Amino acid sequence: MQHDAAGRPRLRRVPQQSRSRDRVEKILDSAAAQVVRHGVEAVGTRSIADAADVPVASLYQYFADRDDILLALVERDIEAMDARVQADLAALTRFTIRDIVAATLAAFVAVYRERPAFVMIYLRGRTNAAIDEFCRAHNRQIARALFDLASDLGLLVEDAGPRHAEIAVEMGDRLFQLAFATDMDGDPMILDEALKVLSAYLELYASPAGLKGVDA
Amino acid sequence: MQHDAAGRPRLRRVPQQSRSRDRVEKILDSAAAQVVRHGVEAVGTRSIADAADVPVASLYQYFADRDDILLALVERDIEAMDARVQADLAALTRFTIRDIVAATLAAFVAVYRERPAFVMIYLRGRTNAAIDEFCRAHNRQIARALFDLASDLGLLVEDAGPRHAEIAVEMGDRLFQLAFATDMDGDPMILDEALKVLSAYLELYASPAGLKGVDA
Amino acid sequence: MQHDAAGRPRLRRVPQQSRSRDRVEKILDSAAAQVVRHGVEAVGTRSIADAADVPVASLYQYFADRDDILLALVERDIEAMDARVQADLAALTRFTIRDIVAATLAAFVAVYRERPAFVMIYLRGRTNAAIDEFCRAHNRQIARALFDLASDLGLLVEDAGPRHAEIAVEMGDRLFQLAFATDMDGDPMILDEALKVLSAYLELYASPAGLKGVDA
Amino acid sequence: MQHDAAGRPRLRRVPQQSRSRDRVEKILDSAAAQVVRHGVEAVGTRSIADAADVPVASLYQYFADRDDILLALVERDIEAMDARVQADLAALTRFTIRDIVAATLAAFVAVYRERPAFVMIYLRGRTNAAIDEFCRAHNRQIARALFDLASDLGLLVEDAGPRHAEIAVEMGDRLFQLAFATDMDGDPMILDEALKVLSAYLELYASPAGLKGVDA
DNA sequence: AATGAATGAGGATTCATTCAT
DNA sequence: TATGAATGAATCCTCATTCAT
Numbered sequence: 001m002q003h004d005a006a007g008r009p010r011l012r013r014v015p016q017q018s019r020s021r022d023r024v025e026k027i028l029d030s031a032a033a034q035v036v037r038h039g040v041e042a043v044g045t046r047s048i049a050d051a052a053d054v055p056v057a058s059l060y061q062y063f064a065d066r067d068d069i070l071l072a073l074v075e076r077d078i079e080a081m082d083a084r085v086q087a088d089l090a091a092l093t094r095f096t097i098r099d100i101v102a103a104t105l106a107a108f109v110a111v112y113r114e115r116p117a118f119v120m121i122y123l124r125g126r127t128n129a130a131i132d133e134f135c136r137a138h139n140r141q142i143a144r145a146l147f148d149l150a151s152d153l154g155l156l157v158e159d160a161g162p163r164h165a166e167i168a169v170e171m172g173d174r175l176f177q178l179a180f181a182t183d184m185d186g187d188p189m190i191l192d193e194a195l196k197v198l199s200a201y202l203e204l205y206a207s208p209a210g211l212k213g214v215d216a
Numbered sequence: 217m218q219h220d221a222a223g224r225p226r227l228r229r230v231p232q233q234s235r236s237r238d239r240v241e242k243i244l245d246s247a248a249a250q251v252v253r254h255g256v257e258a259v260g261t262r263s264i265a266d267a268a269d270v271p272v273a274s275l276y277q278y279f280a281d282r283d284d285i286l287l288a289l290v291e292r293d294i295e296a297m298d299a300r301v302q303a304d305l306a307a308l309t310r311f312t313i314r315d316i317v318a319a320t321l322a323a324f325v326a327v328y329r330e331r332p333a334f335v336m337i338y339l340r341g342r343t344n345a346a347i348d349e350f351c352r353a354h355n356r357q358i359a360r361a362l363f364d365l366a367s368d369l370g371l372l373v374e375d376a377g378p379r380h381a382e383i384a385v386e387m388g389d390r391l392f393q394l395a396f397a398t399d400m401d402g403d404p405m406i407l408d409e410a411l412k413v414l415s416a417y418l419e420l421y422a423s424p425a426g427l428k429g430v431d432a
Numbered sequence: 433m434q435h436d437a438a439g440r441p442r443l444r445r446v447p448q449q450s451r452s453r454d455r456v457e458k459i460l461d462s463a464a465a466q467v468v469r470h471g472v473e474a475v476g477t478r479s480i481a482d483a484a485d486v487p488v489a490s491l492y493q494y495f496a497d498r499d500d501i502l503l504a505l506v507e508r509d510i511e512a513m514d515a516r517v518q519a520d521l522a523a524l525t526r527f528t529i530r531d532i533v534a535a536t537l538a539a540f541v542a543v544y545r546e547r548p549a550f551v552m553i554y555l556r557g558r559t560n561a562a563i564d565e566f567c568r569a570h571n572r573q574i575a576r577a578l579f580d581l582a583s584d585l586g587l588l589v590e591d592a593g594p595r596h597a598e599i600a601v602e603m604g605d606r607l608f609q610l611a612f613a614t615d616m617d618g619d620p621m622i623l624d625e626a627l628k629v630l631s632a633y634l635e636l637y638a639s640p641a642g643l644k645g646v647d648a
Numbered sequence: 649m650q651h652d653a654a655g656r657p658r659l660r661r662v663p664q665q666s667r668s669r670d671r672v673e674k675i676l677d678s679a680a681a682q683v684v685r686h687g688v689e690a691v692g693t694r695s696i697a698d699a700a701d702v703p704v705a706s707l708y709q710y711f712a713d714r715d716d717i718l719l720a721l722v723e724r725d726i727e728a729m730d731a732r733v734q735a736d737l738a739a740l741t742r743f744t745i746r747d748i749v750a751a752t753l754a755a756f757v758a759v760y761r762e763r764p765a766f767v768m769i770y771l772r773g774r775t776n777a778a779i780d781e782f783c784r785a786h787n788r789q790i791a792r793a794l795f796d797l798a799s800d801l802g803l804l805v806e807d808a809g810p811r812h813a814e815i816a817v818e819m820g821d822r823l824f825q826l827a828f829a830t831d832m833d834g835d836p837m838i839l840d841e842a843l844k845v846l847s848a849y850l851e852l853y854a855s856p857a858g859l860k861g862v863d864a
Numbered sequence: 865a866a867t868g869a870a871t872g873a874g875g876a877t878t879c880a881t882t883c884a885t
Numbered sequence: 886t887a888t889g890a891a892t893g894a895a896t897c898c899t900c901a902t903t904c905a906t
Contacts, residue, residue: 019890020889020890041257044874044875044876045875045876045877046874046875046876054891055891055892055893056876056877056892057877057878057879057891057892057893057894058890058891058892060876060877060878061889061890061891061892065876065877066875066876066877174398177397177398178394178395178397178398178403178406179394181393181394181397182390182393182394182397183390187390187394189409189413190394190406193405193409236865260899260900260901261900261901261902262899262900262901271866271867271868272867272868272901272902273866273867273868273869273902273903273904274865274866274867276901276902276903277865277866277867281901281902282900282901282902452886473689476878476879476880477879477880477881478878478879478880487887487888487889488880488881488888488889489881489882489883489887489888489889489890490886490887490888492880492881492882493886493887493888497880497881498879498880498881606830606831606835609829609830610826610827610829610830610835610838611826613825613826613829613830614822614825614826619826621841622826622838625837625841629837667869668868668869671869692895692896692897693896693897693898694895694896694897702870703870703871703872704871704897704898705870705871705872705873705898705899705900706869706870706871707898708898708899709868709869709870709871713897713898714896714897714898
């Protein structure tokens with residue numbers, strides 16, 4: 001990560017032009033392909049650039065860093081994930097804690113399956129501080145959103161707080177890491193376990209409505 | 217991996233001298249330590265050599281390649297694992313399918329816990345073709361050995377074949393990878409599940425004796 | 433420095449528009465600040481442009497080159513210096529060789545102190561052919577002007593020629609470089625010595641009037 | 649400057665082999681030539697290596713860094729300077745404070761004149777922390793040696809301490825920087841001034857013998 | 865057998881400059 | 886005129902590997 005004179009990390013410039021957007025997408029696609037093919041550590045600026053048919057120097061138009069490219073990959077995938085979760089939850093006609101958990105997990109699985117590069121980078125996130133940090137922050141954000149939803153619908157008891165949601169999300173995160181560690185489709189057994197574990201945990205904080213369900 | 221003029225991989229020279237053996241062990245120990253501390257990709261010939269207090273060039277007396285060192289690490293660990301499995305099985309006084317599975321899994325867990333470098337390399341095995349190939353071959357070999365044992369003891373039905381054992385071993389392999397992916401001691405929940413899953417699977421092919429047990 | 437198709441150096445476009453003039457000044461001010469802060473070699477187009485709040489590409493509207501910016505800086509400062517010398521000399525009511533030398537040196541010192549960037553670039557001028565060349569030419573020009581002044585006032589003997597003035601100017605130039613090499617205000621001891629040395633030298637070529645003085 | 653895993657700067661390997669020594673000398677000579685020709689900032693690893701007819705990577709056999717090469721240049725020159733000072737002082741048959749100062753300054757001037765690259769690097773030392781630090785330490789060391797000599801010969805009064813010698817050396821150092829800033833042979837006027845200033849200063853701490861002299 | 869020395873190939877990143885609009 | 890975007894060339898440096906002794 002580059003830093004400016006004042007020591008703050010230089011921000012990646014987010015291009016708004018459509019031409020640029022295409023190029024960025026191409027770069028990210030190439031990077032994703034390389035990651036899937038050869039692993040996170042093996043992708044270099046050169047291989048990304050070559051695959052994207054872009055000069056190496058041009059990468060630095062759009063990204064601060066090699067790491068920044070990987071981070072962008074994760075961000076892109078996470079955005080897709082958020083969208084999917086939101087859509088799937090919006091499609092529910094009846095809400096229980098378990099339904100919300102199931103829909104969320106299903107959305108995650110669907111996106112993971114579509115985006116194998118995400119799985120690879122995410123799993124090795126430990127190699128890369130920026131990615132790690134970003135994902136952690138995102139987990140908190142997701143937890144908050146889910147908590148707000150359940151709370152607004154009256155599915156939770158008084159005691160329940162955003163903290164509980166965070167714990168659940170972190171657990172789910174871990175389980176997904178495990179499930180996708182070696183199986184790019186997500187080990188179904190662990191995915192099943194994930195649903196059971198998370199539901200059981202969160203139902204400890206469910207109101208009667210949270211168990212019985214409320215209509216949308 | 218180096219290749220000779222004919223394109224075949226150059227074989228690692230296996231030293232027989234005791235002085236050499238000490239050095240090889242020291243190198244492997246150092247490499248293992250580095251792997252555990254900094255991850256597979258971060259380990260270079262220099263860091264291994266420095267840690268082993270051996271000149272870098274001397275690594276090539278004992279190993280063909282950087283990859284070859286990692287492979288040797290895996291081989292060494294796998295040998296330990298085989299020995300442990302054999303010993304633990306030999307210690308059983310009564311054999312059921314489930315006992316064999318349990319003893320084997322326990323042996324694996326014990327060795328994994330003693331040898332964290334193995335876990336790290338094995339998990340990232342995909343980075344390294346040689347290691348991947350070696351492990352796959354070893355899995356088949358283990359499967360065969362276990363099948364022969366159970367078969368000789370009359371624990372299996374007629375339908376059972378080495379293929380089933382292979383499937384079980386591969387499943388166990390996967391589950392271990394998952395269990396150790398984030399927890400260097402092996403996620404106990406997954407390890408428990410592993411025992412249940414593998415036993416249940418293999419008992420589908422168990423003879424009555426395989427369920428009830430036979431004396432040693 | 434850029435060159436056109438015929439190999440001649442491309443001339444810097446001297447903008448006449450007032451809007452442009454403002455921008456050029458801003459660019460030069462920024463460049464000067466950067467030079468003083470970080471040294472000549474550390475100043476890049478990007479840092480100049482950022483500091484001037486101007487797009488990098490716009491620098492090339494006004495300057496042919498990175499070098500050309502530094503050269504323009506020197507030119508601007510030299511123009512100020514010339515004006516100051518002229519004004520200070522015009523303010524004299526009585527002229528001796530020593531008075532002219534003193535006034536000239538004082539004018540130089542005053543300008544150097546106001547324009548630290550000039551000192552830095554000039555001292556490292558050797559890095560930059562264009563600047564070196566320009567300064568040498570200017571030295572000759574100043575020497576000629578001072579010689580003409582003293583000559584017209586009858587302060588010099590017959591033997592005296594522009595060449596002697598040039599030597600004096602070069603000596604003075606060197607002494608200034610020395611005086612400002614480490615002390616941004618000019619080492620006073622060297623500045624004093626400069627006055628003594630140059631006066632003594634030039635008085636070797638002074639007419640009686642040159643020593644006694646003439647009224648303006 | 650490189651750093652090892654523990655954060656300490658990786659030491660430059662000082663080669664003892666004669667073959668290596670030749671190469672190191674060749675590299676340093678090339679670097680010196682480049683510095684003199686194009687200035688300190690313009691010398692890169694590539695240009696040094698090319699000029700020395702050595703692969704770039706080989707530079708890193710002998711030097712930790714680009715900076716380290718420049719530092720080595722300075723060290724080599726400083727060693728020569730120390731040797732020269734020692735020899736010139738040993739040649740004196742009669743010792744006064746002034747004689748010691750004169751001999752020392754003369755030795756410095758002689759070495760500076762032989763080694764223009766040293767002058768250039770030393771003057772820009774401010775660019776390079778390692779060089780700066782090294783020179784400062786060396787100044788202290790020289791001061792100590794000169795003080796010990798004068799002290800042993802009984803040339804100093806009781807009050808005199810190594811601290812005074814350090815001040816004198818620092819002053820001399822500055823004056824040399826000035827004298828050689830623009831004149832590769834050392835501006836004679838400043839060199840003369842240097843002798844006067846330093847002698848006068850140190851004679852404040854001279855014993856009668858220090859003024860009158862003692863035989864070797 | 866052992867190793868200090870040597871190196872080609874490649875790593876990420878920066879920079880001055882040009883181009884298309 | 887003005888400029889965002891684009892890039893070739895260069896930067897320093899690392900690494901696995903080989904060679905000569």
